[in-house]
Amino acid sequence: MKTEQENSKRSFEPIQTGVTQIFGIRYPVIQGGMIWAAGAELAAAVSNAGGLGLIGSGSMYPDELIRQIRWAKSHAQNPFGVNIPLFRSDVGELIKICLEEGVRIIFTSAGNPKKYTPFLKENGIKTAHVVPSVKLAQKAAAAGVDAIVAEGTEAGGHNGFDEITTICLIPQVVDAVSVPVIAAGGIGDGRGMAAAFALGAEGVQMGTRFALSEESAAHENYKMAGIAAGESDTRLIAKKYAPVRTIVNPFTEKIIAAENSGASRDEIIRLLDSGKAKAAIRDGDTENGEIEIGQICGMIKEIKPAAEIIQDLLREFSKTAKVFKTLAV
Amino acid sequence: MKTEQENSKRSFEPIQTGVTQIFGIRYPVIQGGMIWAAGAELAAAVSNAGGLGLIGSGSMYPDELIRQIRWAKSHAQNPFGVNIPLFRSDVGELIKICLEEGVRIIFTSAGNPKKYTPFLKENGIKTAHVVPSVKLAQKAAAAGVDAIVAEGTEAGGHNGFDEITTICLIPQVVDAVSVPVIAAGGIGDGRGMAAAFALGAEGVQMGTRFALSEESAAHENYKMAGIAAGESDTRLIAKKYAPVRTIVNPFTEKIIAAENSGASRDEIIRLLDSGKAKAAIRDGDTENGEIEIGQICGMIKEIKPAAEIIQDLLREFSKTAKVFKTLAV
Numbered sequence: 001m002k003t004e005q006e007n008s009k010r011s012f013e014p015i016q017t018g019v020t021q022i023f024g025i026r027y028p029v030i031q032g033g034m035i036w037a038a039g040a041e042l043a044a045a046v047s048n049a050g051g052l053g054l055i056g057s058g059s060m061y062p063d064e065l066i067r068q069i070r071w072a073k074s075h076a077q078n079p080f081g082v083n084i085p086l087f088r089s090d091v092g093e094l095i096k097i098c099l100e101e102g103v104r105i106i107f108t109s110a111g112n113p114k115k116y117t118p119f120l121k122e123n124g125i126k127t128a129h130v131v132p133s134v135k136l137a138q139k140a141a142a143a144g145v146d147a148i149v150a151e152g153t154e155a156g157g158h159n160g161f162d163e164i165t166t167i168c169l170i171p172q173v174v175d176a177v178s179v180p181v182i183a184a185g186g187i188g189d190g191r192g193m194a195a196a197f198a199l200g201a202e203g204v205q206m207g208t209r210f211a212l213s214e215e216s217a218a219h220e221n222y223k224m225a226g227i228a229a230g231e232s233d234t235r236l237i238a239k240k241y242a243p244v245r246t247i248v249n250p251f252t253e254k255i256i257a258a259e260n261s262g263a264s265r266d267e268i269i270r271l272l273d274s275g276k277a278k279a280a281i282r283d284g285d286t287e288n289g290e291i292e293i294g295q296i297c298g299m300i301k302e303i304k305p306a307a308e309i310i311q312d313l314l315r316e317f318s319k320t321a322k323v324f325k326t327l328a329v
Numbered sequence: 330m331k332t333e334q335e336n337s338k339r340s341f342e343p344i345q346t347g348v349t350q351i352f353g354i355r356y357p358v359i360q361g362g363m364i365w366a367a368g369a370e371l372a373a374a375v376s377n378a379g380g381l382g383l384i385g386s387g388s389m390y391p392d393e394l395i396r397q398i399r400w401a402k403s404h405a406q407n408p409f410g411v412n413i414p415l416f417r418s419d420v421g422e423l424i425k426i427c428l429e430e431g432v433r434i435i436f437t438s439a440g441n442p443k444k445y446t447p448f449l450k451e452n453g454i455k456t457a458h459v460v461p462s463v464k465l466a467q468k469a470a471a472a473g474v475d476a477i478v479a480e481g482t483e484a485g486g487h488n489g490f491d492e493i494t495t496i497c498l499i500p501q502v503v504d505a506v507s508v509p510v511i512a513a514g515g516i517g518d519g520r521g522m523a524a525a526f527a528l529g530a531e532g533v534q535m536g537t538r539f540a541l542s543e544e545s546a547a548h549e550n551y552k553m554a555g556i557a558a559g560e561s562d563t564r565l566i567a568k569k570y571a572p573v574r575t576i577v578n579p580f581t582e583k584i585i586a587a588e589n590s591g592a593s594r595d596e597i598i599r600l601l602d603s604g605k606a607k608a609a610i611r612d613g614d615t616e617n618g619e620i621e622i623g624q625i626c627g628m629i630k631e632i633k634p635a636a637e638i639i640q641d642l643l644r645e646f647s648k649t650a651k652v653f654k655t656l657a658v
Contacts, residue, residue: 015656133625134560154494162561165483165494167515167524168624172560175628186496191528195496198523198649231463231501232491240379240589260569263589295497298463299504319609320527321653327526 004048012314014050019203020182022107022126024079024145029193030149030182032207033083033107034157035059035292036281039217040072042210047080049070051059053306054107059278060083069101079105086111099123100243110158120278127204130184130205132160133169134176146175149205152185153176156208156294157277158238159243165315167199174200188296190316208294211281214305219284223303225249225291231298233281238272241265249292251276340619343379347509348532351455352434353377353408354492358522358639359511361536362412362436363486364388365610366604368546369401371539376401376409378636379515383436386415388607391422398430408434410455415440427551428452436478439487446472459513459534462498463505465641472507477506478534481514485537486606488565488572496528498527503529517625519645539621542608543634550613552632554578554620560627567601570594578618580605 014020019028031046032038033056043053055072057065065082071201072080082103086093087110095116098106106120109130120127121144128147137148150173152166153159166185169305174181183196184205185320193204211218212226229247237255245254255271263271272290280289304312341356343349348357360375361367362385372382384401394411401409403630411432413478416439424445427435435449437461450473457476458469466477479502481495482488487646495514503510507576512525513534522533541555558576565574566584577583584600592600601619609618633641 013409017656081625119541152494152496163565163566164560165481166496167481167494167521168483168560168627171518171520172628186494189500191500192496194527194653195524197652198527231493231497234493260591262589295494299501300495321656323526324523324650324653327346327650 017202028203081105155185221284346531357532411433484514548613
């Protein structure tokens with residue numbers, strides 16, 4: 001994992017926020033635990049570069065999760081975590097694996113954190129839960145999470161029903177809860193990171209930018225589609241039943257056409273066959289698969305190593321922070 | 330217009346950006362020219378407080394526009410402008426009125442700026458054009474506008490088709506054009522303003538915050554509906570034909586139901602009768618009218634004088650700017 005090389009690139013001082021303190025990381029930069037893209041290689045690379053890497057268990061069977069955690073343990077010098085979507089019927093088993101394997105950080109998403117958070121806390125796990133609204137942020141805070149990831153509708157993949165955008169969501173979540181807030185959705189560079197901090201966040205979670213990195217496990221075709229996409233090329237589809245942001249392609253157009261013609265819930269859900277994300281992200285079928293990605297893909301023009309993404313991010317964040325000093329107020 | 334009182338409140342030093350230089354204003358804060366809400370009283374109050382007030386001509390007949398401009402001229406000590414939606418069949422007449430009445434600043438929206446911008450420039454008018462995408466920003470820049478208002482999908486009222494959010498849109502527009510960019514959509518306080526600057530904007534345009542001000546011409550019922558609305562209470566309706574962001578009410582629900590059942594373009598456009606915005610905003614029919622408003626209304630809890638809104642904005646912007654100094658990078 002080119003540790004020495006990466007360490008030598010750590011030209012930036014640590015940034016201390018509530019988020020870095022909770023998770024014991026150098027920079028308040030979290031790599032989202034995206035299905036099919038966020039394997040151990042990406043998580044270890046991000047953690048070794050001073051961020052927090054997350055293994056996305058959403059696309060893994062239990063034995064694969066064990067394999068990925070062990071690989072990350074043997075390659076990461078710093079803390080890493082696991083993202084667990086709570087709609088999984090085997091949540092209990094995934095959590096048990098994390099505990100047995102010594103994972104100390106779990107991000108939960110896509111479900112109610114009330115059931116598992118107290119158990120995780122009793123076992124000394126640091127937790128965060130991903131929410132798309134103030135109401136669900138308050139519920140997560142009440143469940144006892146250590147931090148909240150507030151994710152705007154511009155984010156890739158599965159998404160909230162209320163379509164609240166990052167710039168509207170973050171300050172309202174910050175005002176509503178007392179735990180640190182991590183901003184997600186639409187953040188692709190240091191300007192976006194600085195904007196998140198201006199809105200009151202104490203960290204950022206980036207999915208799309210890291211899905212389009214060298215260490216991402218996503219198929220080359222997926223990465224090329226993400227790089228090629230412009231600002232207008234994603235859509236939130238299946239808005240009424242299971243909102244998911246994807247690149248517009250022949251698969252997506254079928255869903256949109258069905259929605260426009262008043263198709264039933266069952267019909268939409270049937271079209272949204274769960275194998276479609278795997279087809280696009282893991283296997284590279286960018287015609288008939290579901291290319292889950294965030295709207296910020298329009299800004300991303302290059303596949304880079306995760307460590308370089310973080311260095312660029314910090315450089316631009318620092319540059320942006322200096323702009324405020326020139327604004328005499 | 331309580332000029333002395335307002336001047337005494339000017340506790341903040343000027344903020345110098347490309348936007349303040351072009352328009353000759355003290356603070357890079359523009360009040361959107363919203364139909365029915367943005368009359369001369371609001372525009373004069375904003376301009377007297379150091380921002381740029383805009384009269385929204387979109388809801389005015391030519392003789393009403395003349396009356397409003399004259400009122401603003403006799404009450405504003407600083408520059409103010411007029412917003413002209415370019416889909417109006419009488420654009421030429423509205424522009425002629427502005428020139429005859431000595432208006433020096435015109436913001437155009439909802440149309441192609443290519444036809445009128447050169448004429449405006451020849452007549453010494455400072456111009457900006459409102460766009461929802463990078464592509465249209467480039468067209469506006471090519472048309473010769475002095476500045477661009479890049480407006481995210483979280484904005485109230487009529488909106489772009491591509492649903493690009495402010496945090497994604499602003500940096501990409503900033504990278505694509507060389508004129509100063511004014512961020513709009515989702516900005517309701519000084520944190521949002523700071524976020525816009527982090528993203529590279531040199532000014533902000535706020536509609537919703539000023540529509541919910543004391544000097545706004547909107548009906549009291551409209552203002553109360555805006556104050557009462559939560560983060561999840563607006564929707565972008567008629568997305569396929571004429572996207573417009575409104576508060577969900579019985580009127581909106583009819584449109585959403587029609588869309589969900591696969592209604593035709595004609596049917597949707599018929600339901601979106603143009604008198605509906607007037608009914609809600611001017612006349613206060615919040616049941617059957619179209620309550621055009623931005624998603625950030627969820628954050629706004631109080632009707633205040635425009636001057637106080639600007640002072641609060643600058644105070645919070647300043648406080649936010651200081652946060653960056655504590656982040657050692």
